[in-house]
Amino acid sequence: MDYRRLGRSDITVSTICLGTMTWGEQNTEAEAFEQLDYAVDQGINFLDTAEIYAVPPRAETFGRSEEIIGNWLASRGGRDRIVVATKVAGPSNGLPYIRDGKLRLDRRHILQAVDDSLRRLKTDYMDLYQLHWPDRQLKAFGRLAYEPAEGEETPIEETLAVLGDLVQEGKVRAVGLSNETPWGAMRFLTLAEAGKGPRVVSIQNPYSLLNRSFDARLAEVAIREDCGLLAYAPLGGGTLTGKYLNGQKPADARFILFPDNRRYMGDQAEAAVSAYVAVARDHGLDPAQMALAYVASRPFLTSAIIGATTMAQLKHDIAAKDLVLPRAVLDAIEAVHRIYTYPCP
Numbered sequence: 001m002d003y004r005r006l007g008r009s010d011i012t013v014s015t016i017c018l019g020t021m022t023w024g025e026q027n028t029e030a031e032a033f034e035q036l037d038y039a040v041d042q043g044i045n046f047l048d049t050a051e052i053y054a055v056p057p058r059a060e061t062f063g064r065s066e067e068i069i070g071n072w073l074a075s076r077g078g079r080d081r082i083v084v085a086t087k088v089a090g091p092s093n094g095l096p097y098i099r100d101g102k103l104r105l106d107r108r109h110i111l112q113a114v115d116d117s118l119r120r121l122k123t124d125y126m127d128l129y130q131l132h133w134p135d136r137q138l139k140a141f142g143r144l145a146y147e148p149a150e151g152e153e154t155p156i157e158e159t160l161a162v163l164g165d166l167v168q169e170g171k172v173r174a175v176g177l178s179n180e181t182p183w184g185a186m187r188f189l190t191l192a193e194a195g196k197g198p199r200v201v202s203i204q205n206p207y208s209l210l211n212r213s214f215d216a217r218l219a220e221v222a223i224r225e226d227c228g229l230l231a232y233a234p235l236g237g238g239t240l241t242g243k244y245l246n247g248q249k250p251a252d253a254r255f256i257l258f259p260d261n262r263r264y265m266g267d268q269a270e271a272a273v274s275a276y277v278a279v280a281r282d283h284g285l286d287p288a289q290m291a292l293a294y295v296a297s298r299p300f301l302t303s304a305i306i307g308a309t310t311m312a313q314l315k316h317d318i319a320a321k322d323l324v325l326p327r328a329v330l331d332a333i334e335a336v337h338r339i340y341t342y343p344c345p
Contacts, residue, residue: 003045004301005302006083007199007226007228009201012045013302016296016304016320017047018047018306020047020053020069023064025064029071032068033072035311045083046082047084048085048204048230049066051113063117069084070121071122083128084126088129090135091103091133092134104154107161114126114171125170128173130176130177131178135156137150156191160196160198163198176204177204178205180203203221203229205230207231207298208236209291210344212341213342213345219298228302230304231301231303234295234305236264236344238255240288242274245270245277254309266344269343269344276290285329290329292304293323
C-alpha cells in the first residue's frame with residue numbers, strides 16, 4: 001500500500017480510503033466489521049464517513065455509519081493507527097431530521113455536529129473534518145456550468161473561525177472541503193493565509209473515468225496548494241465494472257435498489273463505460289481495477305475512496321493497489337476521453 005501526506009499536515013493516509021456510506025443501509029454492523037478488519041490488514045489506515053450516512057439518508061439511519069465505526073474502534077482499539085474522516089452536513093443536504101433541519105455551516109451547527117459525531121464515533125478527536133457542501137446557493141452538483149442563485153449563506157470567515165477553534169481545542173486535527181469549486185477552495189486557502197483559520201488539506205470531489213472535471217477545474221489548485229483530491233465514486237457508482245451494460249440488472253446492485261440515482265447512468269455514460277471496458281479487455285485487465293489504477297495515477301490524488309457491499313468486491317478493489325497502467329493503456333484511455341469527455345458531469 002502506498003501512503004501520501006494529507007495536505008501540509010502531519011497526517012499520512014493510504015492511497016485507498018475505505019468509504020462507509022452503505023453501512024447501516026446495505027451492510028450490517030457485522031459485515032462492516034469484516035470489511036474493516038480486512039482493509040486494515042491490507043494496509044488501509046483511512047476511513048471516510050459523514051453525519052448523514054447511511055445513504056440514501058433517512059431519519060432512521062443517519063449517523064449509523066459513524067456509530068458502526070465507533071463500535072469497531074472500541075472493540076479493536078488502536079485508535080491512533082486509524083485516520084478517521086467525517087463531514088458536517090451543509091445546507092444543500094436539506095435533511096429535516098438533522099438538528100433543526102435548516103442546516104448551515106455556522107458556529108452553532110458545526111459545534112453541535114462535531115460533538116454529535118464524536119459521540120457516535122466514540123472518540124475525542126477526528127483526524128479530518130470536512131464540509132460536506134458549500135454554504136452557498138450553488139446549483140453545481142452534476143453540472144459543468146456555474147449557476148448562481150439567491151439565498152442565505154454563512155460567511156466563509158465564520159466557518160473557518162469555528163474550525164480553527166476546534167483545531168485549537170484538539171477535537172479536530174485537520175479540515176477539508178467536499179463538493180467544492182475552485183473559487184471556494186481558493187477563498188478558504190486565502191483566508192487561512194491571512195490568519196483567519198486552519199489551512200484546508202483536501203478536497204473530496206467526484207473523480208473517475210466518467211467524471212474528470214477535476215482535471216480542468218481544481219487540479220492546479222490541488223497541486224500548487226498541496227490540497228489533494230480525495231476522489232469519491234472512482235468507479236462511477238459501480239458502472240465502470242461493466243455490470244450494468246446491455247441492460248443488465250444485477251441483484252442487490254446499488255442503482256437497481258435505488259433507481260432514482262441516475263448520475264452515472266444514461267446513453268452517454270453507457271457508451272463511455274462500454275469503451276473503457278473494451279480498453280481493459282483489449283489489454284487483459286479487469287475494468288474496475290483499471291479504473292481505480294487510473295485514478296490512483298493522477299498527480300493531484302491523495303486517496304481514492306472505495307465502497308463495497310460484499311467482501312468479494314472489497315478484495316477485488318483493494319487488489320488494484322498493485323496495478324500500474326502501462327503507457328499503451330493510458331493512451332487508449334485518453335483516446336476514449338476525447339470522445340466522451342464529460343459523460344457524467
